[in-house]
Amino acid sequence: MRTINLLSLLLVLFLSHPSVAQDKDSTIIRNIYTYALEQGKAYEWLDYLSNKIGPRLSGSVGAEKAVNWAKAVMEDQKNGRVYLQEVMVPHWVRNDKEQLTVISSGKKTDLRICSLGGSIPTPPKGLKAQVVEVKSMDELKKLGAEKVRGKIVFYNVRMADKHIHTFDAYSESGKYRWAGAMNASKYGAVGSITRSLTLSLDDYPHTGAMGYSDTLPKIPACAVSTIGADKLSTILKENPSAEVELLMNCETLPDKLSYNVIAEIMGSQFPDEIIVVGGHLDAWDNGHGAHDDGAGCVQSMELLRAFRELKIQPKRTVRVVLFMNEENGLKGAKEYALKAKDAGENHIAAIESDAGGFTPHGFSYEKNDEGKINKFLSWKPLFKEYGLYDWFDGGGGADINQLKDQGTLLIGLSPDSQRYFDYHHAETDTFDKVNKRELNLGSAAMISLVYLLSEYGVK
């Protein structure tokens, strides 16, 4: 008998038994997928957000339009209360001058660059200096002030092709964009050029946020296309004393009032338990932010319509939150988390889609309360037939991470990552790069998970 009991126990542990609840959940999830694939509006909305509004960096007219548009679309769904949450955001503008010319033995070569977000401009007439190419922060350190002072540092570090998840390559190389200028400044450099963070060899520069140290001189920072980086490197090999002329007129204006856009469906049984699902509404100014993160916004907005059409009344409160200013300050997410804390709200879980509108492969989560994570992981079998096999410890998302100290279960939608950095923060991040079905599968995955969270909570 003991043997048989042990067997039963092991069977329960190792095999999944369909239960009545699981059958109901399976049906609802199937309905959500069918809804998203057959009737989803995310693609149509993304077309508008990308092609009619387009660039929408914090503080810009585009961001203002995006706020008004998202609010109106969510109100149109007539499912829950829609409101704006005020937040002061940085207001950096690129302006019209971004030029990098290499001069070697009298020959001039123009390379395609873009200013990094937050950079100071060059002097109005530009900056002329020799360039020192490095392949790592260590190499820069070894060169030291003697060889760097008065020059422009060129971080020519390729993102590593060998990774399977491209975000692993981005994590490795991100520091050359974020900390390139401040590290170069340590050794007296007058400017910083970073090889664009993309795995693609093309002529599109990729922007992104960069930071300064309060204790070091600020120097202008730009990114050069990967083709441009190869050209510059070739010229420097031929002529190490080649000079470049760098001209940028970007600037930081005073902070501006903007908004998180929020839609809330009150929970029917546990209204005080809140689930957030969202993305960020701001996007870099050089592209249309279709994948980053228009996709995450429209996938989240889809929940309002799906729940209405499928008559799903969540037991717990669900909030669709479109955060402002993820790209260069996270001010929206910080404000949201602060207000939640001040109000004593209980955010049981938050899901963010901010890795592109590609075929979802699973969910990543922030290692936190083990009980909550186990409950979340217990739903994995329900998603197998939809290709969501990969549930891994890999964080939630930059916006929702601000809720970390409130004990919230943090989850990120994890789509196929192969093409993401081809478009990320570049002028190529446009609507035509998004496949309708891939986008809709992402909506369905998110909405299904929110349904389960709202039905069962995380305890």
Place this chain on the structure above:
Amino acid sequence: MRTINLLSLLLVLFLSHPSVAQDKDSTIIRNIYTYALEQGKAYEWLDYLSNKIGPRLSGSVGAEKAVNWAKAVMEDQKNGRVYLQEVMVPHWVRNDKEQLTVISSGKKTDLRICSLGGSIPTPPKGLKAQVVEVKSMDELKKLGAEKVRGKIVFYNVRMADKHIHTFDAYSESGKYRWAGAMNASKYGAVGSITRSLTLSLDDYPHTGAMGYSDTLPKIPACAVSTIGADKLSTILKENPSAEVELLMNCETLPDKLSYNVIAEIMGSQFPDEIIVVGGHLDAWDNGHGAHDDGAGCVQSMELLRAFRELKIQPKRTVRVVLFMNEENGLKGAKEYALKAKDAGENHIAAIESDAGGFTPHGFSYEKNDEGKINKFLSWKPLFKEYGLYDWFDGGGGADINQLKDQGTLLIGLSPDSQRYFDYHHAETDTFDKVNKRELNLGSAAMISLVYLLSEYGVK
């Protein structure tokens, strides 16, 4: 004690224990992935095959060029013996006339069509007839000869969006292309128009093979773009007696000599056990066959270079086989299987990549010898970190299926299917639709599996 023994047994059954062999295999597979992602040539080769050779339907000059090119590239790898295998193939040509004009109340509307592969032409001056729209074969049957005779049947059946694997939708709807004309002919129709088999709403007609019955009159058959299908349907709703003018001048010429292109690396220990890895070299004439199936060819060819660079000497014989005439006859695959049988060869396994050069999600297999399948499935844990989660009973591939009655384990590479039918058999199946990393991940998956098969066999 019995309890503990049972526990041990169950642990062995349910948990995977890394062994020395697995460590070695893990390392080799990691090396194969790193090779493919960092140094793979598949993308460069596909560029040539798509952009320099392009259309290559059986019997065409393009097909001849593709044979010569593939042979030369494989010979360049200096890894194994390369040879051609003769096969007579059908020679159907589209020619230059493909016109469909709807005439309703004096107004003419041109719709984008293409002839289906194997169709007879219309009379030289075209065909003018009323159109009867149906949504299923059943509907056609119910209409019967009385309502169909002398008309053109319009199969306006949308591929179903709700499926997760798009091949499931293709399987459902494929009959309207393949058997549309012969079914319409049963009831005296004079032509057949099929809504293009794609999940996308666009203006590109998708071709593909169609068949005739020996006992029924042959009638011309074409596919109309999905936008065209919607337009035609709208016009017919307004005016059910609207007529169309259909003009096609495609024709079938005498069979032609062509070739399968084969590269063979002799096994060092078990040369008589043969593993095939391949795709098909022919492609429809309206596009460049980048995904279908240039991708499968270059992924298979990559094996020769990867094994050489990584110094992998297979214990069993590996053959890269680029089949001719998959699209409209399978003559290459049939010839290969016949010759293998006649020679008394032992094909232990065959892998085909013919579902596009997208991120691989797993392998499908043909349900066959359970022991072989279990051995194959035992390797699944080795592929988890590469995202190959989905190993399912779903067939091998049209070419390798010809080896089925020889007891061969048949496996298909199963990539993400969301975009495949956007390009399938259409002018949009071009090189720019292929992502380098996605293609390389497919190569790595195939090469890794061939390595395991060659190392361990299937017994």
